[in-house]
Amino acid sequence: xxxxxxxxxxxxxxxxxxxxxxxxxxxxxxxxxxxxxxxxxxxxxxxxxxxxxxxxxxxxxxxxxxxxxxxxxxxxxxxxxxxxxxxxxxxxxxxxxxxxxxxxxxxxxxxxxxxxxxxxxxxxxxxxxxxxxxxxxxxxxxxxxxxxxxxxxxxxxxxxxxxxxxxxxxxxxxxxxxxxxxxxxxxxxxxxxxxxxxxxxxxxxxxxxxxxxxxxxxxxxxxxxxxxxxxxxxxxxxxxxxxxxxxxxxxxxxxxxxxxxxxxxxxxxxxxxxxxxxxxxxxxxxxxxxxxxxxxxxxxxxxxxxxxxxxxxxxxxxxxxxxxxxxxxxxxxxxxxxxxxxxxxxxxxxxxxxxxxxxxxxxxxxxxxxxxxxxxxxxxxxxxxxxxxxxxxxxxxxxxxxxxxxxxxxx
Amino acid sequence: xxxxxxxxxxxxxxxxxxxxxxxxxxxxxxxxxxxxxxxxxxxxxxxxxxxxxxxxxxxxxxxxxxxxxxxxxxxxxxxxxxxxxxxxxxxxxxxxxxxxxxxxxxxxxxxxxxxxxxxxxxxxxxxxxxxxxxxxxxxxxxxxxxxxxxxxxxxxxxxxxxxxxxxxxxxxxxxxxxxxxxxxxxxxxxxxxxxxxxxxxxxxxxxxxxxxxxxxxxxxxxxxxxxxxxxxxxxxxxxxxxxxxxxxxxxxxxxxxxxxxxxxxxxxxxxxxxxxxxxxxxxxxxxxxxxxxxxxxxxxxxxxxxxxxxxxxxxxxxxxxxxxxxxxxxxxxxxxxxxxxxxxxxxxxxxxxxxxxxxxxxxxxxxxxxxxxxxxxxxxxxxxxxxxxxxxxxxxxxxxxxxxxxxxxxxxxxx
Numbered sequence: 001x002x003x004x005x006x007x008x009x010x011x012x013x014x015x016x017x018x019x020x021x022x023x024x025x026x027x028x029x030x031x032x033x034x035x036x037x038x039x040x041x042x043x044x045x046x047x048x049x050x051x052x053x054x055x056x057x058x059x060x061x062x063x064x065x066x067x068x069x070x071x072x073x074x075x076x077x078x079x080x081x082x083x084x085x086x087x088x089x090x091x092x093x094x095x096x097x098x099x100x101x102x103x104x105x106x107x108x109x110x111x112x113x114x115x116x117x118x119x120x121x122x123x124x125x126x127x128x129x130x131x132x133x134x135x136x137x138x139x140x141x142x143x144x145x146x147x148x149x150x151x152x153x154x155x156x157x158x159x160x161x162x163x164x165x166x167x168x169x170x171x172x173x174x175x176x177x178x179x180x181x182x183x184x185x186x187x188x189x190x191x192x193x194x195x196x197x198x199x200x201x202x203x204x205x206x207x208x209x210x211x212x213x214x215x216x217x218x219x220x221x222x223x224x225x226x227x228x229x230x231x232x233x234x235x236x237x238x239x240x241x242x243x244x245x246x247x248x249x250x251x252x253x254x255x256x257x258x259x260x261x262x263x264x265x266x267x268x269x270x271x272x273x274x275x276x277x278x279x280x281x282x283x284x285x286x287x288x289x290x291x292x293x294x295x296x297x298x299x300x301x302x303x304x305x306x307x308x309x310x311x312x313x314x315x316x317x318x319x320x321x322x323x324x325x326x327x328x329x330x331x332x333x334x335x336x337x338x339x340x341x342x343x344x345x346x347x348x349x350x351x352x353x354x355x356x357x358x359x360x361x362x363x364x365x366x367x368x369x370x371x372x373x374x375x376x377x378x379x380x381x382x383x384x385x386x387x388x389x390x391x392x393x394x395x396x397x398x399x400x401x402x403x404x405x406x407x408x409x410x411x
Numbered sequence: 412x413x414x415x416x417x418x419x420x421x422x423x424x425x426x427x428x429x430x431x432x433x434x435x436x437x438x439x440x441x442x443x444x445x446x447x448x449x450x451x452x453x454x455x456x457x458x459x460x461x462x463x464x465x466x467x468x469x470x471x472x473x474x475x476x477x478x479x480x481x482x483x484x485x486x487x488x489x490x491x492x493x494x495x496x497x498x499x500x501x502x503x504x505x506x507x508x509x510x511x512x513x514x515x516x517x518x519x520x521x522x523x524x525x526x527x528x529x530x531x532x533x534x535x536x537x538x539x540x541x542x543x544x545x546x547x548x549x550x551x552x553x554x555x556x557x558x559x560x561x562x563x564x565x566x567x568x569x570x571x572x573x574x575x576x577x578x579x580x581x582x583x584x585x586x587x588x589x590x591x592x593x594x595x596x597x598x599x600x601x602x603x604x605x606x607x608x609x610x611x612x613x614x615x616x617x618x619x620x621x622x623x624x625x626x627x628x629x630x631x632x633x634x635x636x637x638x639x640x641x642x643x644x645x646x647x648x649x650x651x652x653x654x655x656x657x658x659x660x661x662x663x664x665x666x667x668x669x670x671x672x673x674x675x676x677x678x679x680x681x682x683x684x685x686x687x688x689x690x691x692x693x694x695x696x697x698x699x700x701x702x703x704x705x706x707x708x709x710x711x712x713x714x715x716x717x718x719x720x721x722x723x724x725x726x727x728x729x730x731x732x733x734x735x736x737x738x739x740x741x742x743x744x745x746x747x748x749x750x751x752x753x754x755x756x757x758x759x760x761x762x763x764x765x766x767x768x769x770x771x772x773x774x775x776x777x778x779x780x781x782x783x784x785x786x787x788x789x790x791x792x793x794x795x796x797x798x799x800x801x802x803x804x805x806x807x808x809x810x811x812x813x814x815x816x817x818x819x820x821x822x823x824x825x826x
Contacts, residue, residue: 010805010808010812013776013777013809014810014813016777017777018812018817021813021817028741031738031740031741031775034736034737063819064815065816068816122820185691189694190710190711190714218704
């Protein structure tokens with residue numbers, strides 16, 4: 001055994017090289033870590049400024065391949081912004097105290113570890129995976145946090161400590177924001193961006209979890225509820241229907257300015273028609289949540305309930321139902337889809353709708369012409385279908401005269 | 412927030428009314444102190460206002476946008492005019508028709524509102540258009556003419572007037588407020604968020620006092636050259652970034668790249684450089700002007716501009732200074748090897764080895780392994796291996812350590 005009071009940096013560098021070779025897309029992030037030797041950290045931990053605190057004793061007693069896995073694990077905490085997400089989760093759910101932070105560290109570990117190892121990296125002794133907690137894999141830290149409590153399953157994890165980079169709570173041994181060699185927020189963003197760009201550019205054999213992360217780092221998803229709401233509101237209150245100024249009626253101020261015609265504010269509630277794709281490929285839960293959302297939004301923009309019409313449609317358009325309750329609309333159908341009949345039926349109504357909302361998975365032919373009213377398409381995005389016989393086949397996307405909101409992606 | 416000067420207590424007066432007593436309590440509550448604290452949001456806002464670009468602050472209601480504007484106006488010494496858009500009618504911005512003696516003869520003049528007259532008379536000021544998102548579309552349309560053409564009725568705002576607007580994010584906007592792409596392209600979009608610590612400490616009686624950036628005239632020429640080089644460098648390499656209309660619903664209403672917004676970016680980079688602002692401020696400004704994706708690409712390429720040029724390093728390896736940070740050092744070494752591959756030559760190959768030796772001597776050896784392996788493959792038959800390669804021993808042992816680990820992992824996996 002060598003002198004354990006001094007950091008064996010050669011061993012650590014060999015581990016980092018092994019990690020960078022096994023996960024080339026993480027090399028930039030691994031090299032951006034600033035290694036700090038620390039006798040107070042139990043094993044290895046990171047802070048939010050991309051410093052990596054390493055215990056010399058831990059390096060000494062751990063084989064190179066396991067060190068490499070731990071490095072990849074620690075850098076994953078930073079890339080996935082676990083500290084920021086922990087802080088946000090703690091604030092949103094009013095959580096405080098070291099036990100909660102430990103829970104966040106465990107949940108963050110579970111998010112990373114389910115696809116971090118294998119393929120050149122060993123799974124370190126005692127690594128937390130979702131199965132350790134009795135949970136299914138492939139979920140996000142926030143999902144795990146809602147599913148387990150500290151208890152008998154987590155008893156062995158009390159020593160677990162990946163530093164403030166994993167759970168957002170500062171540790172005594174960390175150098176803090178004013179210490180040397182930390183990365184500024186902009187530098188951290190830049191490293192994250194470069195890693196994500198590399199992943200999207202050359203995905204290679206990167207696991208699904210990392211690819212999803214990279215996509216979201218480059219194009220962060222937005223809450224589809226907000227987007228759908230904004231699209232419908234904007235469609236409903238654009239020029240034409242909705243509240244606007246009109247010369248059709250004199251303004252309140254006219255009394256003060258005799259002889260002058262001033263416009264007044266007039267509000268005409270928009271008529272909203274919702275066409276729902278009830279073909280077999282859309283799940284009831286997805287439809288239910290989207291429909292509730294549309295109903296709530298159209299009421300918010302001033303549409304009275306009797307002005308919101310719902311039409312279910314598979315290959316043939318069903319009967320239009322006025323929306324009298326927020327729930328309980330009979331959705332009939334289940335075969336293949338041809339939304340064109342739905343469009344036609346909705347537009348045939350007299351008086352015609354001001355806004356047409358279409359909820360579909362997009363596996364359908366679209367009308368060729370632009371309908372006479374504003375159209376919002378809520379799209380249940382599916383894995384892009386791909387055929388081996390015809391690799392060039394792409395189903396038609398929604399036409400560009402419609403505003404498209406992706407629905408059902410987790411946020 | 413300005414510190415309050417407490418006035419003499421009055422409650423010991425003989426006939427103090429209940430309201431006077433309440434006034435005392437209010438005075439005591441108003442006594443707050445300030446402490447200096449860097450505030451990158453406010454710094455970005457100040458720079459954009461100084462650069463005479465219209466700014467749009469996006470933020471939830473009640474998080475201190477107005478307070479920030481008050482502080483900004485105070486520090487720039489501009490009178491602040493706040494106009495709450497939602498309580499106005501379109502004619503307040505396009506002018507109110509006033510009937511004279513003979514409309515057929517003189518026409519109907521459009522009279523501007525009083526605040527506009529005062530602004531024009533003062534010749535300078537900060538116009539804050541608050542609550543844009545709750546105004547009806549027609550009012551928004553009238554306001555946007557004011558922002559873009561700087562006209563209110565028959566009046567034209569003088570150049571000394573700067574305009575800042577505020578809007579609630581689309582998720583919390585009650586009405587259909589949304590910028591059309593051409594309008595969004597004219598604003599610098601700044602996301603306004605509150606800092607938990609600042610709020611808690613402020614409610615405890617101590618508000619932050621931001622030190623605002625000062626432009627240094629000595630840096631102007633250099634700042635302009637730098638800004639132009641940064642933007643042109645990126646756009647030369649990535650021509651499709653010049654103009655990208657937002658297509659997806661997620662990016663609607665926000666910043667997007669166009670020649671106009673790139674021009675704004677040049678201006679903002681020059682201002683940030685002349686003010687010596689930190690990278691975080693520049694990042695907010697750039698992403699607020701051309702959007703996140705192109706903004707990150709520009710920031711990335713600015714980072715690379717700071718890295719030493721591979722050709723200069725190859726020309727004089729002994730004088731080379733390699734960056735300390737591992738990922739940047741790796742980028743430089745990769746660049747050097749790529750330069751040798753592009754234009755091979757014995758002397759360049761030797762110089763590259765000298766650089767790698769230097770890298771091993773001054774930093775972590777593991778990140779030299781990949782460039783060294785690549786460089787070795789570029790060897791031509793008649794080139795002798797330089798003697799200095801002996802000094803790469805540290806790197807070789809690290810590399811062997813990693814090889815052994817990989818072999819063990821493979822053996823375990825195969826078992």
